[in-house]
Amino acid sequence: MRRFATLLDRLSLTPSRNGKLRLIEAYLAEAPDPDRGWGLAAITGDLRLDTVKPAMLRALIAERADPELFALSHDFVGDLAETIALMWPEGATPPADPPLGEVVAELRGASRREAPRLVERRLDALDAPARFALLKLVTGGLRVGVSARLAKQALADFGGRDVNEIEEVWHGLEPPYAALFAWLGGTGARPAADTRLGFRPVMLSHPLEEADRAKLDPADFRAEWKWDGIRVQASAGPEGQRLYSRTGEEISRAFPDLVEAMRFDATLDGELLVARPEGLGAGAAPFGDLQRRLNRKTVTAREMGRFPAFLRLYDLLREGGEDLRPAPFDARRARLEAFAAGLDRDRFDLSPLIGFESWAELARERAAPPEEVIEGVMLKRRDSPYLAGRPAGHWYKWKRDPRVIDAVLMYAQRGHGKRSGYYSDYTFGVWAPDGALVPVGKAYFGFTDEELVRIDRFVRDNTVERFGPVRAVRAEPGHGLVLEVAFEGLNRSTRHKSGVAMRFPRISRLRWDKPPSEADRIEALEALLPPGDADDE
Amino acid sequence: MIRPSDLLVPRPEGLYCPPGDFHIDPVRPVPRALVTHGHSDHARAGHGAVLATRETLDIMAIRMGEDFAGARQEAVPGAVVDIGGVAVSFHPAGHVLGSAQISVAWRGLRITAAGDYKRAADPTCAPFEPVPSDIFITEATFGLPVFRHPPPEAEARRLLDSLALFPDRAHLVGAYSLGKAQRLIRLLRDVGHDAPIRIHGALSRMCDYYVSRGIDLGPLAPATVAGQRGRGFAGEIVLGPPSAFAATWVRRFADPLIAFASGWMRVRARARQRGVELALVISDHSDWSELTATLTELSPAETWITHGREEALLRWCALERRAARPLHLVGYEDEAED
Numbered sequence: 001m002r003r004f005a006t007l008l009d010r011l012s013l014t015p016s017r018n019g020k021l022r023l024i025e026a027y028l029a030e031a032p033d034p035d036r037g038w039g040l041a042a043i044t045g046d047l048r049l050d051t052v053k054p055a056m057l058r059a060l061i062a063e064r065a066d067p068e069l070f071a072l073s074h075d076f077v078g079d080l081a082e083t084i085a086l087m088w089p090e091g092a093t094p095p096a097d098p099p100l101g102e103v104v105a106e107l108r109g110a111s112r113r114e115a116p117r118l119v120e121r122r123l124d125a126l127d128a129p130a131r132f133a134l135l136k137l138v139t140g141g142l143r144v145g146v147s148a149r150l151a152k153q154a155l156a157d158f159g160g161r162d163v164n165e166i167e168e169v170w171h172g173l174e175p176p177y178a179a180l181f182a183w184l185g186g187t188g189a190r191p192a193a194d195t196r197l198g199f200r201p202v203m204l205s206h207p208l209e210e211a212d213r214a215k216l217d218p219a220d221f222r223a224e225w226k227w228d229g230i231r232v233q234a235s236a237g238p239e240g241q242r243l244y245s246r247t248g249e250e251i252s253r254a255f256p257d258l259v260e261a262m263r264f265d266a267t268l269d270g271e272l273l274v275a276r277p278e279g280l281g282a283g284a285a286p287f288g289d290l291q292r293r294l295n296r297k298t299v300t301a302r303e304m305g306r307f308p309a310f311l312r313l314y315d316l317l318r319e320g321g322e323d324l325r326p327a328p329f330d331a332r333r334a335r336l337e338a339f340a341a342g343l344d345r346d347r348f349d350l351s352p353l354i355g356f357e358s359w360a361e362l363a364r365e366r367a368a369p370p371e372e373v374i375e376g377v378m379l380k381r382r383d384s385p386y387l388a389g390r391p392a393g394h395w396y397k398w399k400r401d402p403r404v405i406d407a408v409l410m411y412a413q414r415g416h417g418k419r420s421g422y423y424s425d426y427t428f429g430v431w432a433p434d435g436a437l438v439p440v441g442k443a444y445f446g447f448t449d450e451e452l453v454r455i456d457r458f459v460r461d462n463t464v465e466r467f468g469p470v471r472a473v474r475a476e477p478g479h480g481l482v483l484e485v486a487f488e489g490l491n492r493s494t495r496h497k498s499g500v501a502m503r504f505p506r507i508s509r510l511r512w513d514k515p516p517s518e519a520d521r522i523e524a525l526e527a528l529l530p531p532g533d534a535d536d537e
Numbered sequence: 538m539i540r541p542s543d544l545l546v547p548r549p550e551g552l553y554c555p556p557g558d559f560h561i562d563p564v565r566p567v568p569r570a571l572v573t574h575g576h577s578d579h580a581r582a583g584h585g586a587v588l589a590t591r592e593t594l595d596i597m598a599i600r601m602g603e604d605f606a607g608a609r610q611e612a613v614p615g616a617v618v619d620i621g622g623v624a625v626s627f628h629p630a631g632h633v634l635g636s637a638q639i640s641v642a643w644r645g646l647r648i649t650a651a652g653d654y655k656r657a658a659d660p661t662c663a664p665f666e667p668v669p670s671d672i673f674i675t676e677a678t679f680g681l682p683v684f685r686h687p688p689p690e691a692e693a694r695r696l697l698d699s700l701a702l703f704p705d706r707a708h709l710v711g712a713y714s715l716g717k718a719q720r721l722i723r724l725l726r727d728v729g730h731d732a733p734i735r736i737h738g739a740l741s742r743m744c745d746y747y748v749s750r751g752i753d754l755g756p757l758a759p760a761t762v763a764g765q766r767g768r769g770f771a772g773e774i775v776l777g778p779p780s781a782f783a784a785t786w787v788r789r790f791a792d793p794l795i796a797f798a799s800g801w802m803r804v805r806a807r808a809r810q811r812g813v814e815l816a817l818v819i820s821d822h823s824d825w826s827e828l829t830a831t832l833t834e835l836s837p838a839e840t841w842i843t844h845g846r847e848e849a850l851l852r853w854c855a856l857e858r859r860a861a862r863p864l865h866l867v868g869y870e871d872e873a874e875d
Contacts (some may be wrong), residue, residue: 006695010699010814010815012744012805013808013809013813013814013815013816014814015814019703019814022703023702024700026702065682066852066853066856068852069681069682069849069852069853072681072846072848072849072852073681073682073683073849076681076804076846077804077806078685078806079805079806082804082805083683086682086684086685086803086804087681087683092687127687128685128687128803138679182782279806297573355609414783414812416795416812416814417792417793417794418792420709420782420787420788420790420792420793421784421785421786421787421788422788468810468811469810469811469812527646535680
């Protein structure tokens with residue numbers, strides 16, 4: 001339990017991906033089975049105990065502490081579980097360090113009535129970091145920023161395997177993953193992959209550079225639109241249906257309308273989009289509408305009616321028991337076209353191929369896409385098999401040129417790791433009708449190390465206010481720093497004061513030459529918003 | 538019958554003793570000051586005369602220059618000095634090197650101002666000595682039940698564990714220059730870290746002084762080296778004052794991992810606010826258990842509570858049926874110098 005508590009503590013304060021990976025890898029190497037499997041499941045959210053409600057925790061602490069002292073402490077600490085973990089009275093006996101597996105087994109077997117007493121008994125025996133870990137486990141509030149993908153990478157690093165090998169077997173596994181650790185530790189066979197419905201690692205592309213085009217022969221490639229939805233994998237068969245994100249997270253529950261229509265025995269690669277309410281014939285709705293369906297555990301009938309999900313098909317990876325991934329693209333495409341003909345037309349359509357003879361011709365197509373939800377074109381080598389990851393020389397993405405605006409630097413935040421000591425995360429704004437700046441986004445890349453040094457100096461020399469690691473800088477019509485910001489698209493947002501949210505913003509140029517008064521106005525951004533109703537939510 | 542306020546009374550410039558005509562830890566220049574310890578919110582320059590322990594006088598001279606006061610007088614721990622009929626004595630407080638409680642007795646009434654103190658073992662200073670008193674003045678920096686400092690050796694080991702796990706990163710540890718830095722170095726030595734420890738320039742004179750007082754800190758080296766920016770000191774421990782971490786100073790280090798040694802690190806939000814990646818809970822102040830245990834042990838007729846979270850300690854005194862009141866002294870920094 002102590003080792004797991006240490007892992008949690010460090011993960012919660014470590015911002016960098018590599019730092020997190022190393023912490024998890026070290027934990028997997030040190031902790032025994034089944035503790036490490038439970039620990040891994042806990043940080044990825046695959047272990048859900050949720051046996052204790054906050055009200056029960058309050059009742060537990062009320063038996064042990066004066067209410068006024070508790071209230072003062074809670075005010076100071078903020079977090080309920082943390083307050084209780086820190087102030088729980090300690091006896092004279094030194095704290096115990098029970099195995100995580102033992103604690104998990106006890107709590108999984110407990111009824112909701114028994115759970116509070118079990119938790120209480122454990123709290124009496126643990127030290128403060130372990131008490132915190134326990135309370136976060138039982139309330140399901142473990143937020144340490146570890147995605148399933150990150151955990152799989154840590155497993156790969158730990159076992160000296162490629163992450164795609166982990167992906168292949170992952171969906172047949174349950175915590176505490178004894179078979180997986182046996183395989184990675186060299187003492188067991190590779191676990192059988194859940195072949196029909198399991199996730200297949202997705203094939204990804206490289207950006208097409210100017211120099212590439214000269215070297216590539218257009219005759220070797222097929223072109224498709226790069227649809228601006230979310231890349232998914234749809235797998236169905238007699239056992240059921242599963243919808244995965246491109247990192248292998250299962251998202252079936254958020255899209256029951258699409259999953260319901262997956263009545264086939266195949267695995268498809270495609271782009272999840274939402275249709276306009278009048279039907280798929282009217283084309284796909286903008287990304288902002290799709291966002292209404294994202295990051296939700298469940299979905300209402302009303303949302304499904306207004307924003308119906310459909311799949312635009314890119315590829316066929318499996319049909320029945322046949323793995324098509326080794327076949328060349330053209331052969332898979334032919335199979336896909338035949339297969340798609342038998343699918344529900346309201347839920348599935350084909351991503352069409354774009355005919356072209358030369359790069360110049362494709363460039364003209366790319367400049368005038370037929371639909372709004374297109375962010376460029378994809379090039380796929382006609383003879384490429386379907387390969388996991390981002391293999392070189394097979395698929396290319398040729399994105400539409402980004403949109404740019406001139407914005408004014410408003411706040412800067414200190415960076416971490418290699419950027420320690422530099423103000424490297426920037427919040428920028430544009431002018432609102434009332435003459436004030438309104439923040440429209442944040443960016444922390446796109447500049448060189450030399451430029452970072454210059455921006456940092458500007459921030460230090462022009463600080464007007466400090467809030468912890470953040471500084472507000474001078475941003476006036478006649479004095480300030482103008483940043484040219486590039487971004488991929490714009491959505492309406494009720495969460496941002498400005499009403500807009502940028503996608504993939506980054507600094508494209510520093511406009512030391514430009515006075516802030518000449519930066520863009522919010523109207524310029526509003527003009528870029530997709531048409532649509534702004535009255536929702 | 539005299540009232541306590543006849544002997545010690547809170548004034549804007551600090552605690553004042555009318556019969557002795559002196560102040561304890563005054564925050565503004567006064568003719569005569571008695572100083573508990575060398576932290577800058579307790580020890581200020583410009584007093585007419587200062588009475589303090591030898592170490593505190595030395596520390597004040599190091600920090601503020603030899604002319605920090607018109608006159609200075611050394612207080613020998615345990616010895617009684619008569620000031621205007623008031624019997625004044627200094628007793629170790631266990632906070633930092635030279636730190637003392639100041640006890641004043643007059644016409645049968647004894648009041649002890651503990652200043653900042655802790656009860657946990659600290660090889661870099663003399664341990665706290667309980668002084669039975671009618672009135673005990675306690676600090677309350679960590680006066681909330683959530684503050685219970687873990688064993689400091691375990692925290693020092695956590696730093697070494699991190700060093701082993703991230704040997705490619707310089708471990709920058711924020712530690713105040715008087716007391717915390719030297720205690721942390723000593724703790725690291727005690728748990729087996731023999732390698733040179735790098736120190737920021739602001740720490741070097743105080744470390745030298747500790748060494749001159751017989752506290753072995755092992756090999757120390759400056760953290761300044763003409764070298765390539767961003768490459769330095771991978772896998773080494775570097776100590777600096779927390780203020781240096783917001784400055785360009787940190788750029789010379791290899792992918793720095795920021796740690797901070799402070800009692801505040803017990804609370805996660807505090808660590809996040811400071812951008813700390815490794816929170817080391819090491820404090821030179823009493824935690825909740827030490828505060829309440831000290832009041833129980835001394836059992837004074839009345840407790841006065843100053844700087845920190847007075848409300849919770851007052852509440853505890855009320856629950857325990859102990860007479861207590863807040864002093865509301867101004868000018869002592871809640872967060873600094875822990």
